[in-house]
Amino acid sequence: MEGLDIFNDWKHRDCAIATMHGKETIISPLLKQELGINSVVPQNFNTDSFGTFTRDIRRIGNQLEAARKKAQAALDHTGLDLAIASEGSFGAHPDLPFVSSNLELVLFLDTKNTIEIVGHYRTSAVRARGQKIYTPEEAVLVAESWGFPDQGIILRTSEKSSRNIYKDITSKEDLKERAKKLLSPWYVRSIFIETDMRAHRCPARMESIRNATLDLIQNCKSVCPKCITPGFVITETIQGLPCGECGLETDTIKEVVRSCKKCLYKESNPIGDKVAAKPEECQWCNP
Template structure:
């Protein structure tokens, strides 16, 4: 896009997220990506708990962007933040939600991309025998995916991160087991130690680009996107309103223009989701 072509964009990362972000932005927006050295994003929170994340993911991504501009100059920056845990809609299933923000200080734009994926190895377990540790490691995709060992869940008293070698894993485990009897093992969710997460960050980046390319029909600013929904899709059998989405509300954060657009995927809901036909 002409708004971004040939501009330099800082990728505010410590954990090599440029591997999932840089090529997408360069190929589709025509920007030149820059990764500053020694930018410590751990100061805004760590998954392993040494530093508590004080804000929600979007706020944290914004703080990263602003700090990077303060330290390194420029007027265009991207930063991402992830969260792991129970899927918001699918019971008993873990998920990875990734957010990535583009902050354009020159034009006053803030655009956010998102990806929600069931593809994650996010897990943790107490183990007392090496066989149990070995089984967990195999399930987690080790050694391509890194592991963390602790003396107990959520403890930072004894903490080993970024383990990606079977010999080192066993050596640390045996040492800790002598001291504690059992240990806590968990997946290392930092992007450079987790190829599965890196893939989802790439998906979020693609979503960001799609949002950037979606221009407001009123003011032509990028980022015209769905920000709400209207429910009440009629039942295909009786016509009663259901909880299904009937319209998507598209809006512009710059000028406030919004449009209600019909659900492009379906015009009626299955009777099984109707409160009248299937109470």
């Protein structure tokens, strides 16, 4: 099957959304609206076994592999051949080492047509935070400064400890009570409070997942000019846009390369209509 037939085919198959934590409330409507794909959430499917942000289960492999494993597990679980999985990570921004960033990845897998398409979104607006606290009152103050109760909070005995973890704290009173309990033994001086980065407890992350899903949909709609397979996406960027002032090559991106995984066709195109880099971007004019 190829090209436009694939888009039609997708409309007649159910897509398993390999997710917990309410991500389907973001992904499903977009999938239906933009690609006409009907999605189902597998029952009794636990994605927490693939690793979580609360560090109580170790992450398997890298982010893309993790999403791939989740998608495959959802296919095995449901017997379907179309799946979507998402995976988030937090760490240093690749271009700005002192800025933390959140990278959300959404993967679409069609095993019937051997298609895998990925969407991404990176932002510095979603930050994982954590610190020591010494009193229940301090727990409430810190939590509220992070956006609690909309933003979820986790309490634990220490940053490294995986015992006595309190998640799903819903109210100020509840938070105070649990902090009090953790702080109660005579030998405990401080406990650790951190943001719950699971999607349903982190509104900012939900927004990132939405943007990654939009990127995925755009990538699905981009078809290879040669074999018409969906997923003709940017795989490489080429630097060297000449400076408007001195004409020498700069580090600014000159062209993007899109490629097709199916027939391996590649196409290089200028990025936007920018013909020259500004002297501010030039390492010769502005060293």
